[in-house]
Amino acid sequence: MxxxxxxxxxxxxxxxxxxxxxxxxxxxxxxxxxxxxxxxxxxxxxxxxxxxxxxxxxxxxxxxxxxxxxxxxxxxxxxxxxxxxxxxxxxxxxxxxxxxxxxxxxxxxxxxxxxxxxxxxxxxxxxxxxxxxxxxxxxxxxxxxxxxxxxxxxxxxxxxxxxxxxxxxxxxxxxxxxxxxxxxxxxxxxxxxxxxxxxxxxxxxxxxxxxxxxxxxxxxxxxxxxxxxxxxxxxxxxxxxxxxxxxxxxxxxxxxxxxxxxxxxxxxxxxxxxxxxxxxxxxxxxxxxxxxxxxxxxxxxxxxxxxxxxxxxxxxxxxxxxxxxxxxxxxxxxxxxxVWPETVAPWKVGLVTMRGDDEASVQAAEDIYKKLTAAGIEVLYDDRDERGGVKLGSMDLIGLPWQLVIGPRGLAQGVVELKCRRTGEKVELSIDSALERLTA
Known part of the structure; x- marks a missing residue:
């Protein structure tokens, strides 16, 4: 969605x-x-x-x-x-x-x-x-x-x-x-x-x-x-x-x-x-x-x-x-x-682009969104024209179990950020590794 x-x-x-x-x-x-x-x-x-x-x-x-x-x-x-x-x-x-x-x-x-x-x-x-x-x-x-x-x-x-x-x-x-x-x-x-x-x-x-x-x-x-x-x-x-x-x-x-x-x-x-x-x-x-x-x-x-x-x-x-x-x-x-338990969360993953005006970030987010959806993973993709901080605040408020955050700096290094909402733990992973973890 x-x-x-x-x-x-x-x-x-x-x-x-x-x-x-x-x-x-x-x-x-x-x-x-x-x-x-x-x-x-x-x-x-x-x-x-x-x-x-x-x-x-x-x-x-x-x-x-x-x-x-x-x-x-x-x-x-x-x-x-x-x-x-x-x-x-x-x-x-x-x-x-x-x-x-x-x-x-x-x-x-x-x-x-x-x-x-x-x-x-x-x-x-x-x-x-x-x-x-x-x-x-x-x-x-x-x-x-x-x-x-x-x-x-x-x-x-x-x-x-x-x-x-x-x-x-x-x-x-x-x-x-x-x-x-x-x-x-x-x-x-x-x-x-x-x-x-x-x-x-x-x-x-x-x-x-x-x-x-x-x-x-x-x-x-x-x-x-x-x-x-x-x-x-x-x-x-x-x-x-x-x-x-x-x-x-x-x-x-x-x-x-x-x-x-x-x-x-x-x-x-x-x-x-x-x-x-x-x-x-x-x-x-x-x-x-x-x-x-x-x-x-x-x-x-x-x-x-x-x-x-x-x-x-x-x-x-x-x-x-x-x-x-x-x-x-x-x-x-x-x-x-x-902080939703995964079994009842409205979506499993919140997908966020930190810069909606960055073409590479948007393209990466679109690709990830399609792959997760095709794998049967429920995703809420925040594609709004809003500041990154506003989007992250909304995701914390809604409480989805996982947040996948895409930003220009991370992409330049070949990584995205995966956050566990329950523990607050954040890890930087390659896109393929992040997808593998979320679809495992």
Whole structure:
């Protein structure tokens, strides 16, 4: 992508109403623009990041055996009345009447709808277990939307729902999602610690939220240092290994971690003082096992192996895809701007010509741009008629993993400069060596 042709409106200064780092940098780097309180338009660079996060989430859900679908954003209030949540959910739910005076709502979550869809077509235990998911926009009418996409009203979320014939199966589905989440967050380049959590309006008595550590987090967190040494990917563990999944869950559950909501001072005192870690964190995912809370209230039954009718056990599993953009920035930035993990960066390489009026520099940049693009490398080429310092400042702000800088002096010596955004390390290489490193 040529920056001169991209809609990427960077800002020199942070807006006065932006309070936290991620909100400031998302506005300055041109990821989003607010269109109403707590509602944002995602500009091209922000949309690219959202798509990359969503794709990683999707791949790990598929790998865990979940099946993708898509449900609508608007739901009938009658479904929520069947579960008993329509009046209980609170003012965060945006309630709407259509032209026929029917009560509708903009979905904050989809337990009722997925249960209704499932009961319409699933009649036998032979159709279980199943886990269905989608990535869809949600709306919760926050009383005080703030912190940009971290506490907005409209947000993009992956929500999955499991159906099992009994509690043992439902718990295995829960453990499966626990592992899928650990693998997802590792691929996103962040460490999200699973912590025992309150279930809130979703319901149930088994719940974990995944917390990214960041000074600006809304929750105070407490955890054992063992989580810093944990093998998050657990690559040797198969999703078909029920005993291994249970052992993983038990390890997570017995190693102390909690938010301020569920913090237990007595258990905390049992953790060795040198292993206690405290800080603040941002919730980026939440998983729940709630048994038959929705299946029973909505009359979902299937025939069991002996012919008797059985109420399936359920769980739900959410990841805040749009919130993750802000959380990643909170956890990965410096005084100059964003520092994207390579897996979610909008482009891998920022290509800069220090002198746009130098024909040799421009020609070299054009040639490099074509070769990198042909090799499948995503490149943002700053071909604007701007000073070199302005271009480098923009690249630091946007935070691409690599910067390839071309200037007349270097070219005269047969070298270009390759900078790693995360470490700040700069090396001078021949053009061929730079290309080889970036395409390796």
């Amino acid at each position: 040529r920056l001169s042709r991209c809609f990427l409106p960077v800002m020199k200064e942070s807006p006065s109403d932006a309070q936290i780092v991620s909100h400031k940098l998302m506005l300055r780097a041109g990821l989003v623009r607010q269109t109403a309180a707590g509602i944002y338009a995602w500009l091209p660079i922000g949309w690219r990041v959202l798509q990359k996060i969503g794709q990683i989430v999707r791949e790990e859900q598929d790998r865990a055996g979940a099946i993708e679908m898509l449900m609508p954003t608007l739901q009938s209030a009658d479904l929520w009345r069947q579960s008993g949540r329509y009046d209980a959910y609170g003012p965060e739910m945006l309630r709407i009447k259509d032209r026929h005076d029917r009560d509708m709502l903009y979905g904050p979550t989809n337990e009722e709808m997925i249960t209704d869809l499932f009961r319409g077509d699933v009649k036998s235990y032979r159709d279980l277990p199943r886990t269905l998911y989608h990535i869809q926009w949600k709306f919760r009418d926050e009383v005080r939307p703030r912190f940009g996409v971290m506490r907005g009203r409209e947000f993009l979320m992956k929500d999955a729902y499991s159906f099992d014939i009994d509690e043992a199966g439902a718990r295995n589905s829960y453990y499966t999602q626990l592992l899928a989440y650990l693998r997802t967050f590792q691929r996103l380049g962040i460490r999200a610690v699973p912590m025992k959590a309150a279930s809130g309006p979703i319901g149930g008595d088994l719940s974990h939220e995944f917390i990214v550590l960041a000074p600006t987090g809304e929750s105070e967190v407490f955890y054992d240092a063992a989580f810093e040494e944990f093998d998050w990917a657990q690559e040797a563990l198969s999703y078909d290994d029920a005993d291994g999944l249970k052992a993983l869950f038990e390890k997570v559950s017995t190693t102390y971690s909690a938010t301020d909501e569920t913090h237990d001072e007595a258990r905390w005192a049992e953790v060795s003082p040198d292993r206690r870690r405290e800080g603040r964190g941002i919730e980026v995912g939440h998983i729940f096992y709630f048994g038959d809370k929705y299946s029973a209230s909505m009359g979902l039954k299937v025939s069991g192996p002996d012919g008797s009718m059985v109420t399936p056990q359920m769980g739900s599993y959410g990841i805040g895809v749009s919130r993750l953009v802000g959380a990643i920035i909170e956890a990965s930035h410096d005084e100059n701007g964003i």
